[in-house]
Structure formats: structure tokens, C-alpha cells
Amino acid sequence: MNWSIQLKNRHFQFSSLKEVLAKSSEEKTGDKLAGISAVSSLERMAAKVVLSEIQLKTFFENPVIPYETDEVTRVIYDDLNQTIYREIREWTVGELREYILSHQTGLQELSRISQGLTSEVISGVAKLMSSIDLVMASQKMRFQARCNTIIGEERRLAFRCQPNHPNDDPEGILYSLKEGLSYGSGDAVIGINPNIDTVESVSRLLHMTHEFMEKWKIPTQNCVLAHITTQIEALKKGVPISLMFQSLAGTQKGNEAFGLSKSLLDEGFELMKRYGTATGPNLMYFETGQGSEVSLDAHLGVDMQTLESRTYGFAKHWKPFMVNNVSGFIGPETLYDGRQMIRADLEDLFMGKMHGLPMGIAPTYTNHMYADQNDQEMAGMLTTLAGANFYMGVPGGDDVMLNYQDTSFHDDASLRELFGLRPLREFEKWLERMGIMENGKLTEIAGDLSIFD
Amino acid sequence: MKTLTEEVVEMVIKALEAQKSSSNEKREGPSLNIKFSEYSEIGVLNPRNRDSIVRAQAITPARIGIGRAGTRMRTSSYLRFRIDHAAAQDAVRKDVNEEILKQFNLPILKTIAADMDTYLMNLDAGRKLSDCSAEWLEKNIEKGNQVQILVCDGLSSSAVESNMPDLLPALIQGLKLKNITVAPPLFIKRSRVWVQDHVASIVNCDLIISLIGERPGLATAESLSAYMVYRPNEKTVEADRTVISNIHKGGLSPVEAGAYLSDLLAKMLISKCSGVQFSQKRYLETN
Numbered sequence: 189m190n191w192s193i194q195l196k197n198r199h200f201q202f203s204s205l206k207e208v209l210a211k212s213s214e215e216k217t218g219d220k221l222a223g224i225s226a227v228s229s230l231e232r233m234a235a236k237v238v239l240s241e242i243q244l245k246t247f248f249e250n251p252v253i254p255y256e257t258d259e260v261t262r263v264i265y266d267d268l269n270q271t272i273y274r275e276i277r278e279w280t281v282g283e284l285r286e287y288i289l290s291h292q293t294g295l296q297e298l299s300r301i302s303q304g305l306t307s308e309v310i311s312g313v314a315k316l317m318s319s320i321d322l323v324m325a326s327q328k329m330r331f332q333a334r335c336n337t338i339i340g341e342e343r344r345l346a347f348r349c350q351p352n353h354p355n356d357d358p359e360g361i362l363y364s365l366k367e368g369l370s371y372g373s374g375d376a377v378i379g380i381n382p383n384i385d386t387v388e389s390v391s392r393l394l395h396m397t398h399e400f401m402e403k404w405k406i407p408t409q410n411c412v413l414a415h416i417t418t419q420i421e422a423l424k425k426g427v428p429i430s431l432m433f434q435s436l437a438g439t440q441k442g443n444e445a446f447g448l449s450k451s452l453l454d455e456g457f458e459l460m461k462r463y464g465t466a467t468g469p470n471l472m473y474f475e476t477g478q479g480s481e482v483s484l485d486a487h488l489g490v491d492m493q494t495l496e497s498r499t500y501g502f503a504k505h506w507k508p509f510m511v512n513n514v515s516g517f518i519g520p521e522t523l524y525d526g527r528q529m530i531r532a533d534l535e536d537l538f539m540g541k542m543h544g545l546p547m548g549i550a551p552t553y554t555n556h557m558y559a560d561q562n563d564q565e566m567a568g569m570l571t572t573l574a575g576a577n578f579y580m581g582v583p584g585g586d587d588v589m590l591n592y593q594d595t596s597f598h599d600d601a602s603l604r605e606l607f608g609l610r611p612l613r614e615f616e617k618w619l620e621r622m623g624i625m626e627n628g629k630l631t632e633i634a635g636d637l638s639i640f641d
Numbered sequence: 642m643k644t645l646t647e648e649v650v651e652m653v654i655k656a657l658e659a660q661k662s663s664s665n666e667k668r669e670g671p672s673l674n675i676k677f678s679e680y681s682e683i684g685v686l687n688p689r690n691r692d693s694i695v696r697a698q699a700i701t702p703a704r705i706g707i708g709r710a711g712t713r714m715r716t717s718s719y720l721r722f723r724i725d726h727a728a729a730q731d732a733v734r735k736d737v738n739e740e741i742l743k744q745f746n747l748p749i750l751k752t753i754a755a756d757m758d759t760y761l762m763n764l765d766a767g768r769k770l771s772d773c774s775a776e777w778l779e780k781n782i783e784k785g786n787q788v789q790i791l792v793c794d795g796l797s798s799s800a801v802e803s804n805m806p807d808l809l810p811a812l813i814q815g816l817k818l819k820n821i822t823v824a825p826p827l828f829i830k831r832s833r834v835w836v837q838d839h840v841a842s843i844v845n846c847d848l849i850i851s852l853i854g855e856r857p858g859l860a861t862a863e864s865l866s867a868y869m870v871y872r873p874n875e876k877t878v879e880a881d882r883t884v885i886s887n888i889h890k891g892g893l894s895p896v897e898a899g900a901y902l903s904d905l906l907a908k909m910l911i912s913k914c915s916g917v918q919f920s921q922k923r924y925l926e927t928n
Contacts, residue, residue: 217762353701360701367697367705519856520761555729555857556761556796561722584704584714584722591858593726596704601712635709637697638690 189250191238200234206252208242209308210491211235212315214531218482218492218522225491239312240282247308248277252490253498259440259450264307264501272304281312288313288325288542298329302544307438307501310542311494314535319570322534326574329541333470335409335431335509337612339376339577340546345609346578347600348512348548349374352381352589356389358396364583365400366637371597372604372625373581375615376510376548377431377473379411383589390414391427398428398465404622404640407614409466409509411473415447416456423463430466431510432456433473436503438495441486450505457506470509470546476500477514478532479522492522493535500543510578511545513537516552516559517592526563529553533567537574548578554592561585561593568595572603579603601630677717679724684708684715702860725859732799732854732862733761736830741802745809747792747828748781750774752836760831767833770840774829778843783824788816788906789846790826791837797854800865804888804895808852808865811899819907834882838873847872848906848915855886863889867902871915881916883909 190203202208210224212235219225226232255261279287287293287301314322332340339346351364361380368374378397382390390412397410409430412419416434423429434453437443453472460471476499478492487495496515503511515532516523523529533549540547551567553559568579585596595603603609610616610628619625624634633639683694684707694706707718714722734757742749751771754760760767770778790812794801809826816823824844829836834851841849848871855864866886870877883905888898909915912922 221763351703353703357700360697360703363693363697363701364703364705367703371709521764524762555726555859555862556733560726560730584707584718586704586722586725586859588702588858588860591856591860593859596714598709598712598714601709605712630712633689636685636688636694637705638685638688638693641690641693 189246193234193238195230195234195237198230200231202235202238205242205247205250205308206489208235208239209252209312209315209494210489212239212312213491213493214315216478216492216522216528216532217520217524218479221521222482222487222489222491224489236316240285240316241280242312243277244273244279244281244284244305244309245277247306247312248273251306252308252494253439253488257440260438260443260498260502263450263505264498267501267505268306269303272300274304276301276304281309281316284309284313285316285321289321293328295329298542299544302542305542307497307543308494310500310539311497314493314497314539317538319531319534322538323570323574326534326538326541330575331541331544331546331577333507333509333546335466335468335470337375337407337409337614339509339612341613343609344612345572345576345604345607346376346612346615347373347581348376348379348510348578349581350379350381350587350594351583352587354383354589356383356393358392361393362396362400363637365397366640367583367635368581368597369406370624370633370635370637370639371581371601372611372619372630372634373597373600374406375408375612376578377409377411379413379431379433379473381413381589385414385418387418387421387425390418391422391425394422394427394429405618407618413475416452417447420456420459423459426463428465429460430464431473432460432464432471433475435475435480436499437480437484437486438498438502439481439486439488439490441488442481442484442495445484445486453506470507472506472508473510473512474503474508475512475514476503476536477517478536479515479518482522483518493532493539496536497539497543500540500545504543504545509546510548511540512548512550512578512580513540514550514552516557517550517554519554520557524558526553526559526566529557529559529563530567530570533571534574537571537576546577549576550580550594552592552594564593564595565599568599568603569606572607572609601634605629677720679721681707681721682717684718722859728799729857729859729862732797732857735798737794737798737801737828741805742828745805745826747826748777750778750827750829752829752832754831757831764833767831768835768839770829770836775839775843778827778840782827782844784845786822786824786844787847787910788821789824789840789844789849791832791840791849791851792826792828793832793834793836793851793853794830795833795853795866796856797862797864799857799862800854800889801852803863803890804852804865808888808895808899811896812902815900815903816906819903821907821910834868837868837870838877841870841873848909849873850902850906861889861891864892865889867898869906869909869915871909871913871919881918883915883919
């Protein structure tokens with residue numbers, strides 16, 4: 189298949205859907221590194237024009253990575269609602285954009301067409317959208333999920349308390365956890381990134397957080413972000429887990445590099461239903477982010493944004509409680525600066541919601557990227573405006589184990605105040621009982637970890 | 642009579658001159674020396690138990706017990722965070738001070754990464770020597786030694802600057818005491834770990850070790866890693882390399898690291914391998 193177009197007296201030609209998608213992406217270094225991005229600004233626009241004219245069925249009939257060779261493609265296609273797809277297959281991507289933005293289209297309509305859209309189409313339509321387009325469309329969609337508590341309700345914003353320590357010292361982790369809770373952070377999950385990925389060490393941290401939740405009667409969920417195989421082993425030994433974690437990629441090759449397959453995720457999910465401590469039905473926590481396939485050399489010539497969208501199409505299969513987007517975690521070889529990071533965050537939040545997922549955002553930056561705290565805070569405010577379900581909560585914004593910056597306990601509390609949002613329902617009541625919050629505002633004692641002495 | 646425009650222009654010129662002269666002038670009055678603690682302090686007002694916060698800050702490097710202004714950070718903790726980020730960014734973007742390289746007579750080689758942007762965005766560019774450097778190496782290096790040491794800026798020039806003065810002499814001395822032959826060390830600008838494979842292919846050594854600046858965190862911008870590989874070839878993968886990280890004043894100290902690395906290299910020379918294969922051999926020997 190190929191397309192050609194005249195723009196400003198220049199001729200442009202594209203010979204595959206993959207090429208149209210890659211060249212119509214907003215500028216990002218990862219696509220350049222992969223050698224697939226547009227070589228001029230006008231070529232980028234030519235690709236966008238071509239993209240706007242392509243019918244949805246063209247995407248459906250030509251997956252960017254073949255069904256036969258890729259498990260991610262298979263999960264996306266097998267889960268698609270054929271009836272809904274047939275209703276909209278004649279639409280062009282340009283028409284889809286206008287349908288999404290129309291005053292007549294709300295959550296009901298978007299949830300319905302979402303079941304008939306392939307991930308490549310969702311990526312494509314985002315490439316025709318500006319920042320305000322993406323925020324307005326994202327605002328229309330909110331998706332709830334329940335583990336022990338319910339995430340995603342109107343006017344509520346949750347946080348994962350991320351109390352990491354460079355050598356997993358339980359006492360050090362506990363202090364950071366107490367500090368986070370005293371700022372109202374931790375209603376999404378208490379989630380520790382372990383430095384040591386062994387069953388013994390991970391089990392110790394799961395027991396510790398579980399016991400702390402029991403002792404203080406905290407309505408939330410615990411999780412240790414080890415590899416899924418480590419968590420499965422721990423679960424089989426009776427270790428208390430309420431939420432199971434895994435990082436995902438948008439190609440089978442990328443997932444293989446993560447040591448992951450559909451059957452492994454199926455196994456983890458089934459075990460969580462049988463042995464997990466949570467009410468459910470949503471028992472999985474996934475992390476994703478633009479660029480992982482590029483850094484794993486598993487992109488197969490597809491652009492970062494489209495692969496991210498495919499990751500959501502894959503993730504959806506296990507009805508997760510949280511999908512956290514961490515674009516910006518890798519470095520300047522994928523997202524160069526604050527501008528590219530903010531754009532990726534807005535695209536990812538929109539694309540995740542178009543897949544019907546309970547999305548959260550981690551606006552992050554590393555120290556070798558051209559981004560700073562100001563960029564991160566802008567990304568945080570914009571995605572809160574766009575209705576993200578949750579953010580991370582890191583002491584002082586500095587993760588001392590993973591060596592990158594993320595939203596701080598202070599940022600969490602500030603985003604709630606700025607937008608008049610409340611913690612998750614049960615957790616808010618707990619904060620009130622603890623005297624940390626009154627009428628949605630932090631009290632004088634907030635920010636003092638020693639209240640848990 | 643002057644026009645209004647002329648009058649305005651004259652006023653602006655005068656104002657600019659006044660500004661210039663005042664900035665050149667030596668300031669009168671007492672000079673203030675601002676003292677700023679770079680270590681975290683207890684910022685919580687009236688904590689319920691101050692001892693807990695003292696203990697918490699001693700046991701984790703996380704930024705806790707720092708208090709708040711409304712929901713925002715207090716001024717000093719906000720500034721401290723930005724200072725640490727600034728130091729980390731400088732460590733990535735600044736070149737290693739050439740005085741330090743001269744001090745150790747390190748020849749300066751380059752990769753094909755022509756500038757910082759290319760280096761950061763194109764991972765492969767930092768993995769190959771430039772033609773000119775490869776040619777120089779071919780002509781000038783002593784070949785066939787057991788160990789070749791590389792000093793690489795990697796992602797932190799500060800790591801190289803702060804660790805080399807202690808680490809390099811300790812490492813070389815440690816190797817010489819064991820009668821291991823060491824080629825003169827080289828510095829490679831804008832280099833990544835895999836450049837060691839290219840160098841090894843030219844210098845024909847048994848083991849090559851890269852002392853390379855790590856991606857800086859906020860806690861320290863001076864952390865260095867040592868990557869070692871035994872006779873790399875085109876089939877070499879990550880698992881074939883042995884890595885010792887976290888070398889800096891607050892972690893594995895550079896002097897200790899020098900001694901430790903020379904022991905490790907000696908063992909690898911005997912085992913004739915590195916990476917996972919080397920760890921497995923050692924595990925079998927000790928169990």
C-alpha cells in the first residue's frame with residue numbers, strides 16, 4: 189500500500205501504514221534513533237494529512253506487526269468487539285477525531301467505540317490532536333476499578349506511596365511510608381520498588397507493609413514491584429499481596445526481553461484471584477512508557493507512541509486496577525526534553541483512557557535529560573486537568589533507589605488542593621480519623637512522620 | 642528644541658550608562674558570606690517526636706522529615722533539591738577537567754560522538770572510537786599487555802574528576818604488585834561501556850576495564866562504575882561483563898575500590914573469563 193501527496197509544491201510519498209504513523213508523530217528522539225521519524229516538518233504534516241484520510245478498516249486489515257508473529261497483536265485483535273468495529277470501520281481517522289471532540293459525544297459513546305478500535309487507530313487519532321484536544325478528550329473519560337478500594341471516582345485523586353530505599357532497609361522504607369501517609373499519599377497503593385529481586389527479600393517487604401496496613405487499619409493495597417515470577421513464588425508461599433505488578437511492552441519481542449508472556453500474566457492473574465488478599469475484581473498493576481521497545485531494540489520499525497498504545501491494548505486484557513505511564517524514565521535517547529515528555533504524558537493519558545483503562549501518570553525526568561522540576565510540575569498540572577486517576581508519591585520528589593525524579597508527597601497534596609480533589613473515599617475517612625485531614629484540607633499535623641510512633 | 646523621541650533616547654542612554662558604572666563599581670558596605678547547609682535538616686515544625694525524625698534521616702537518604710510551607714516544600718529543602726539537580730546536570734554536560742587528565746598523562750581519545758547532543762541521543766556513537774583515535778591507538782599503544790585500563794566520562798565528568806586521583810594509582814599499584822602487566826591507561830571522551838570492545842580489538846589485551854561515570858542521581862553525582870570483560874568479541878553480551886558500581890566517597894571508596902578491583906582482575910586472569918561465567922566459577926570454587 190502507498191500514499192502520495194502534494195504540499196507547498198513538494199511531493200511526499202509513504203509506502204506503509206507503519207511509515208505514515210511514524211512520520212506523523214510529534215518530534216521525539218527515540219523515533220529518530222530508530223531511524224523512522226519524519227525528516228522535515230513539512231513531511232511530518234504530509235503524513236498527518238494522509239493519516240487523517242485513512243479509513244479505520246485499513247488499519248484493521250493491516251496490523252503494523254502481524255497477528256501470526258506477535259502475541260500483543262493477537263491479544264488486541266482477539267479482544268476487539270467485531271460488531272462495534274463494523275459500525276465504524278468506514279470512518280476516517282480525521283472523522284474519528286471530530287467524533288471524539290464533539291459536544292454530542294460523552295463517556296457512554298467513547299466507552300462503546302473504544303471496544304471497536306484497534307490500538308493503532310487510537311495512536312493515529314492522537315497524532316492529529318493538539319494539547320488542548322488531548323486534555324478535553326481525556327476529561328470526558330473516567331474509568332473506575334476496585335481492588336480493596338475504588339479508584340477513579342469523580343472529584344477524587346489517588347497516589348501510590350513509593351517509599352523506596354537503596355538497599356531495601358525495612359526500617360528506612362517504613363519511615364518514608366509514614367511520611368507519605370502523613371501527607372495523604374498512599375490511597376492508590378503502597379508500592380515498593382525492590383533493589384533485591386529475591387522471593388525472601390520481596391516477601392519480607394510484603395509482610396511488613398501488610399502488617400502496617402492491618403495495625404493502622406489503612407484502607408489501601410500493598411505491592412512490591414518485583415518481577416512477576418518472584419511475586420508468583422511469594423504468593424504460592426502464602427505471602428500477603430493485594431496487587432500484582434508487572435512492566436509491559438508493546439511488542440512480543442519487548443515483552444520477551446522483560447521475561448514476560450501472555451501465559452505468565454494469565455497465571456499471575458489466576459493466582460491473585462485464588463490467593464491474593466484483595467476484594468477485586470481488579471488485581472493487577474501495570475507500568476508502561478514510551479521508549480522501552482526502542483531501548484530494548486524491540487520496536488520492529490514502529491513508532492514509540494503507537495507501541496505505547498499497543499501496550500494499553502495488551503494491558504486491558506487483565507482488567508488492571510492501575511496502569512501507570514512512566515514516559516521520561518529512560519532518558520534523552522527516547523524523550524529529549526521537558527517538551528517531549530509533557531507531550532508524551534498527554535498522549536499516553538488520552539490513549540490509555542481511549543482503551544477504557546484506569547490511567548495514572550508519572551511525569552518523570554532523569555538527570556541526563558534536558559528537563560527539570562518546572563517541566564515536571566507542568567506535566568503534573570496538565571494531566572490532573574485531563575483527569576488522571578493517580579500519581580506516584582516520592583519523598584521530596586527524589587527516588588533514592590531508582591535515581592530519577594517523580595511527583596513528591598508535596599506535589600500530591602498540592603495537586604489535590606489546586607483542583608479541589610479528595611483522596612479515595614475510604615482513605616479520606618481514615619485520614620480524618622487519624623487527624624491528618626479535615627474537610628479535604630491537610631491539618632497542622634500533616635507531614636509529621638512521628639504521628640505513627 | 643529636542644523632539645520627544647530624542648529626549649527619550651537620551652534618557653535611556655543615561656540610564657544604561659548609570660547601570661553600567663554601578664555594576665563596575667566596587668560595592669561599599671559589609672560583604673555577606675551566605676552559609677547554606679547542603680545536608681538535610683529537620684523541617685517539621687513541632688514534631689510529635691523529634692527523635693523519630695532524627696532516626697529516620699539517619700537511616701534513609703530519602704528526603705523525609707523536611708516539613709512544608711502550606712503544601713509546598715520549605716525554601717531550604719526546595720533549594721537543596723534544585724542544587725543537587727544542578728550538580729547532576731553539570732556532571733553530565735561538562736567535560737572532564739583536562740588538568741586531571743594531564744596529571745595522569747592520560748592520552749585523550751574520542752568516540753564518533755561529535756558533540757554532547759549526538760552522544761546523549763545516539764547510543765551507538767559513544768561505542769566506537771573515531772577513525773583518528775583508532776589510528777592513533779594502532780600506532781602508539783603498547784600491545785599484548787594483560788590489562789588495559791580505560792577512563793571514560795560516561796554520564797558523569799564529576800565521577801571521573803573526584804575518583805581518579807585515588808582510584809587510578811591504587812588500581813595500577815595493586816596490579817603491579819601481583820606482577821600483572823598493565824598498558825598505559827587511556828581516557829576516552831563521550832564514551833559508553835561498549836567502547837571497551839573496540840579498544841580491546843586493537844590493543845590485544847586479556848582483560849579490559851572501563852572506569853566510567855554513572856548516570857548521576859540527586860544523592861551523588863560522583864558515582865563511578867567499573868566494567869570488566871575478558872577478551873571481548875562480536876558475540877560478547879551484557880552478561881559477559883563484570884560490573885562493580887557505586888564507587889565514590891560515600892559508597893565503595895576509591896582507594897578500597899582500587900585494591901578490590903586489582904584482586905578481582907587477578908582472579909579473572911586465572912579463570913580466563915568474566916561476567917556470569919566468572920561468578921559461577923567462583924561460586925563453585927567456594928562451595
